[in-house]
Amino acid sequence: MPQPLALLAEKLDCRLIGDGSVAVSHVSSLQSADATSLVFVEDVKHLDSALASSAAAVIAGDFAAQSAEANAGILRKPILISSQPRLTFARAAKLLADQAPRGRGIHPSAIVAASVIGGNVDIGPLAIIGENSTIGEGTTIAAGCVVGEGVEIGAHCRIDANVTIYSGTTVGNRVIVQAGAVLGSDGFGYVRDERTGRYEQFPQIGRLVIEDDVEIGANSTIDRGALDETRIRRGTKIDNLVHVGHNVQIGQDVVIAAQTGLSGSAVVENNVIIGGQVGIADHVRIEEGAILGAQSGIPTSKVIRGKGIVFWGTPARPIREYLKELAFLSRATKKEG
Secondary structure, three states: OOEEHHHHHHHHOOEEEOOOOOEEOEEOOOOOOOOOEEEEOOOHHHHHHHHHOOOOEEEEOHHHHHHHHHOHHHOOOOEEEOOOHHHHHHHHHHHHHHOOOOOOEEOOOOEEOOOOEOOOOEEOOOOEEOOOOEEOOOOEEOOOOEEOOOOEEOOOOEEOOOOEEOOOEEEOOOOEEOOOOEEEEOOOOEEEOOOOOOEEEOOOOOEEEEOOOOEEOOOOEEEOOOOOEEEEOOOOEEOOOOEEOOOOEEOOOOEEOOOOEEOOOOEEOOOOEEOOOOEEOOOOEEOOOOEEOOOOEEOOOOEEOOOOOEEEOOOOEEHHHHHHHHHHHHHHHHHHO
8 A cells, every 4th residue: 555755754754855745655675666666775875876766765864855955846756864764764664564454354274262362363374372362453373373371462463374372471562473483382491310310301380471572583482481481571683593591581672693592591681782693501691782793602600791892702702802812823823833
């Protein structure tokens, strides 16, 4: 459903220069743009290419404002002026996608318990929803999902195909869970019998809480708490193939890249950035704003402290320190050679 630029500019809090009646229906790259596309540029060197493209309109930074206003009468296409064009483009993409019509209702092959509470939801083929679960307004649960008993899912969530959500899990509003993810499974906790050497599972009877606006990538797994809870706080974004162990606490607006693993009882505070393939041992604390480079390793009970500081290596330490060590080793190796 195309939206006129005047309305879109108001929703995005942008300044519109040009014809507000021009309508756009989707976002695209400059290369794939068509007559209803919206594109963006972050620097002046790409502005001419954007204006010459097939796109209907352009999102650009403040650098474009003066020239566009001076040439408004002969402007090749409308421009939305934003101080953060990439962010505005992302928000525009969501607004335009939300306009797309979606089917509502329960597919005949889905198995939905009579006690399930929810309205205006979309439940796909072969999905299974357990007893006493609640599904919020406007939530979509795709084909093949399994939702256990007593699960709470908020409003306007998107649960993609073949996601499994175990009993005792709470999912907030506007949460996205991509295909194949598993939420609320038993944690990896065992007690060894010293006499026999055999392992027995420690109770895994806690819960998992996913707060609002969290996104969880495909085939990621998040365990329930052992006795209490695992919690992922508001706005955190988790990539594909990430594992979060039992009792882990993740703060707000954390970003975790693919193939990272967090062991039980680790704590990650707000605004931390974690690169790909990072290994975090049990009872580690990553304090607010720290940045862990790809393939870093954090040993048991270690505290990483330093807002805005990049840590790298195994064991992880500030990147300047790590690079100095590499340089020293390189020089020492050359001397020995």
